[in-house]
Amino acid sequence: RDRLAAHVAELDKLTLSAGPLVGGKLTAGAPPMPVQSPTDHGRVVGVVSEAQLPQIDQAFRLARAAQPAWDQAGGPARAEVLHAMGDALEANIERLCAILSREAGKTLPDAIAEVREAVDFCRYYAKLAQEQFGLAGEVLTGPVGEANSLRLAGRGVFVCISPWNFPLAIFTGQIAAALAAGNAVLAKPAEQTPLIAMEAVKLYHAAGLDHRLLALLPGRGETVGAALTAHEGLDGVAFTGGTDTAWRINQTLAQRQGPIVPFIAETGGLNGMFVDTTAQREQVIDDVILSAFGSAGQRCSALRLLFLPHDTAEHVIEGLKGAMDALVLGDPAQAVTDVGPVIDADAKAALDQHLVRLNREAKVLHQLTAPETGTFFAPVLAEIPTADFLEREVFGPVLHVVRYRPEDLEQVAGALAARRYGLTLGVHSRIESFAADVQRLVPAGNCYVNRSMTGAVVGVQPFGGEGLSGTGPKAGGPHALMRYAVERALSINITAQGGDPTL
């Protein structure tokens, strides 16, 4: 912790900068704009210059030129580079945590977990590259007289668009997946978090990744994101962010003339946890606090709707209020802090507006007090009548309680399922059939029983949703690379007589 604090102090003396990094060179983009810390409005962490069209074109050209050799090198060769990228992250963990804390408002435990997750993505996708992208391909046995095989290959140039809430882990996860499968990458980091992205890309290039295989193109969605996704040079898009943005990207892709490309989207959630009367109260309280208020509620996996049975609801709510009072809000770079700021003034304004609605149309049960500086929003516990009250994701530390009668479970869960999100789902019960019932009633990509519902572990808890929550394949799972790749079948007549040997 002392070492991390020293790195934050060191960082505070510097002004970092980010801009279009194409062919390994930082080129001048639009006039630089300040990057401000959400913790303290006055504090400028660095400057960023937005990528322009000629730089985007140039990045596509270089990526296109370098990609075939990278693809043909095969999975095992690419795995070595991915491991070197992971090593580089590990060797720089303190500096990366300091940037994450200042630029994205991450608490130190969250920052450390995020760097670890980025490393895990590099190593896990290295393993998949090694296992699934051999040069020879998989032999498929069939009729005598021919040799059939199937192999995976890269698609070409992938555009990766990542969010500010995991500006290193998801940023790296997308890039590592695309690279592992044999693609080149043009990465657009979130508008709010270009500095950590810049730092990471420089590390990856220094670790041995061909500069042309990874370009960084910072900027806004309306400008850089739109130009990238409309570009004729792309072969696929990986996106994590809001459902609205996913709709827009889908539309842009639909209007392109050219190759039909995959769109891998990981979007929002309206995630519920169902508690029954057999659940262990203390465990429920711990898991709810972590799932709803951890990372200031700024995870797509976070808990938004807590369904409590009438009989025990009051007792659980009292416990939650007490546990909320124990949360420390403040500067995320301080070791004692549990809840940092929300990302920016827009995020805070949207939450303030939601709070007005809760006060008017529902019941606020408890709210903490936020620090004066920066864009803090104090955690809120509110009660709403049914899941219908929420139409869309509320992105921040707001937990909505819904009381239900056990005999109404089907109807209550049905109202949540009707929202068509399908990301995470929680259950707290000592009865196995209850978990099975909830799972049947609410489709979700990740269901967590008797535990918290965030922090999926790469490699063992493949993460991702359905419906309004995304397309899959799941990040950190065994099929993660499939949509980043094409399949090539090879059939050779080994009877050497010509014609079709199956006839």
Ligand code: UN1
């Ligand atoms: C997101 O918040 O955009 O399991 C997704 C988790 C994380 C969520 C990341 N993998 O909490």
